[in-house]
Amino acid sequence: MIDVEFRIVSDHRDGLMLGMGQIIMASGFEVLRPKISACDEGTLLAVTARGPQQKLLELQDRLGSHPLVRSFEARLPETALAEAGKTPVDAVVIASVPADAMPDRAAAELLLPQLARDYPKIAKKLLDFDRGLDSGKREATMRYVGTRVGAWLYKRDYTLGARLDLADSIRQIALPALRQWLGAVEASGANLRVSDSPFCGSGLHHGHSCHFIRGELEGLLNESGHLGRLRVVESECRNAGNAACVFEFTT
Numbered sequence: 001m002i003d004v005e006f007r008i009v010s011d012h013r014d015g016l017m018l019g020m021g022q023i024i025m026a027s028g029f030e031v032l033r034p035k036i037s038a039c040d041e042g043t044l045l046a047v048t049a050r051g052p053q054q055k056l057l058e059l060q061d062r063l064g065s066h067p068l069v070r071s072f073e074a075r076l077p078e079t080a081l082a083e084a085g086k087t088p089v090d091a092v093v094i095a096s097v098p099a100d101a102m103p104d105r106a107a108a109e110l111l112l113p114q115l116a117r118d119y120p121k122i123a124k125k126l127l128d129f130d131r132g133l134d135s136g137k138r139e140a141t142m143r144y145v146g147t148r149v150g151a152w153l154y155k156r157d158y159t160l161g162a163r164l165d166l167a168d169s170i171r172q173i174a175l176p177a178l179r180q181w182l183g184a185v186e187a188s189g190a191n192l193r194v195s196d197s198p199f200c201g202s203g204l205h206h207g208h209s210c211h212f213i214r215g216e217l218e219g220l221l222n223e224s225g226h227l228g229r230l231r232v233v234e235s236e237c238r239n240a241g242n243a244a245c246v247f248e249f250t251t
Helices: 016-026 053-064 078-083 105-118 123-131 135-157 166-182 211-222
Strands: 002-010 030-039 042-051 071-075 093-097 185-188 191-194 231-236 245-250
Touching (some): 016 042, 105 123, 166 211
Antiparallel strands (some): 002 071, 030 042, 185 191, 231 245
């Protein structure tokens, strides 16, 4: 077990403590000593979470993708530092997500209804949206939009299906969902291979560019909740000189 102190900054006070408490508990942690206050950036929630260390990355990922969270920092609390013979001055930041690295949620919320209306004919809208983003927020925002679209698509098309294992979920959910709008998508072992991603060659990204597809796959497969918290890695990308874009699933 590990205790971690989170300092979460939000633009909204209403619902912040309840929303973050639900995320912390859903990740297998206990909520300790929550305190909410005003700060220069908006509203600050300081809360200690106690739970299994192996689930800390999952918790951080959930916090970072939550629409109420503008930025957050995770540290070992002073009690843990004292037990280790250190002072608060020695505190090491375990994780820090600054505001300028968070997705542009306001822009995303304007786009999402359009994508829901036009799905699967969304490639042009996504590229136009991608082109209009600040370069520093491009990756985080496109992945966030993808996650939201994937979760929506799961609820629309797959929520009444059986609880599949990861391999069957990739073949029976992720593969047909991507084929709806990308066409040429193939399963390669436990990975998915996209031969003609519209995000490659757009000139907007250096190196790997398919952040929306990563997010969509994560939204599709994490929405059911029974597979744990999956992450999708783009191990190869045509925009980085590879023959195709390959997506790998990790826990």
